[in-house]
Amino acid sequence: MSETYLVNKLRDGSVLDHLRAGTALRALGALNLPPERTISVGIYLKSGRLERKDIIKIDSHQLTEEDAAKIALISPHATLSLIRNFKVVNKIELHPPLRFRGLIRCPNHACITRAESVRGSWLVMEREPVSVKCEYCDRTVPSDLFRFG
């Protein structure tokens, strides 16, 4: 028997699909979302491409590049689809960059970025799962310790 999910198609909004199973709630917490939006979250859904996956549908809100960059760090290879008038107007697979600024806070309390108003600067060391290195204090941070700021 095939499984079906009782989630309506979006008229306008954003869909994060093929999230690594178990990462949806972390992904949701990392996003900058306006209040009072309808959000559907599927966790541990059966998937053709992945054995299991998570999915997030956000009604009436277009995710930004910054949101997409955060999701790429949590769940590389997830896809982001932007929907307008029931049509997918843009669909991209998310990949972590080689290097980036901001997005996460260094967990090292002795790092200068915790004391000065400076954005973190990060080198991506491992791509799946992602780990990054702070270019100020050289601390390597695995993805489960990311704190999005």
Next chain:
Amino acid sequence: MVSVSDFAGRDVITVNEFRRDEIVFLLDAAAQFEQVTGTLLAGRVIATLFFEPSTRTRLSFESAVGRLGGSCVGFAEAGVSSQAKGESLADTVRVVEGYSDLLLLRHPLEGAARLAAEVAQIPVVNCGDGAHQHPTQTFVDLYTMQRECGRIDGLHVVFAGDLRYGRAVHSLVSVLTLFNARITLVSPQFLRLPEEQRRTLETLGVEYREMESLEASLPEADVLYMTRVQRERFTDPTEYDKFKDAYTLDMSVLQNARDSLAILHPLPRVQEIAREVDVHPHAAYFRQAHYGVAVRKALMALILGHADKVLA
């Protein structure tokens, strides 16, 4: 082929930014600068921003500047800087760079020197940023090995004491990988070299071993690098009390070592080297502190573009 131009205007933030041939070039330059005094840095002003206490690093830099005819401005503790009034490091750097040609920075927070270098238009030398890096100490340590042992390549170096918080150890261990050194790490479990550094050694295929007995580590060693257990790095004083006397090097411990063992220590020492060891012919730690002047003379002259007047 390394030349003086590779150092001109350069920031010195971590040792990892230096290739092996650049380090060898600097150490050769230091040897040529040992006896040099004069007016090479006349009219140049060096800023010493020391937000944390320092004796050897600050004084050896100031001595080096003085011997080359330059002058210093700055402060030796955060309490007398504008930081005490709430000024950010970035603003302090922006102000002081207008007064000087080179900025020497010590700061308790990791990455402070990197931030200063991003902000400043003049070169910045990291003189210690928290438990992170202390690159000029590493150059001095390497120079000491070269002077005391006649080489660095292939030495068997034993590190003993606080390998967890000791920034001098972190910097030196990573650079010794460029010189095919054999490395032995002696510490209590709690003060082991951080996992990240051990992983790096493994990734690089560096031969190293860990042990807890100082005596057992010594028979095959060429260099013993002793370190102090640093009270200021412990958040829990009871942990410090537990480990502060972990190792004491005395003449009876040295009976396990070769006569030629060179004994280094970045200083200050507390009790980890007994006073009786000071007369050992290869107790090199005071000479090591003195070599700092030659290394820092060479480094500043190179950065400020004046070294070609001395180097053959």
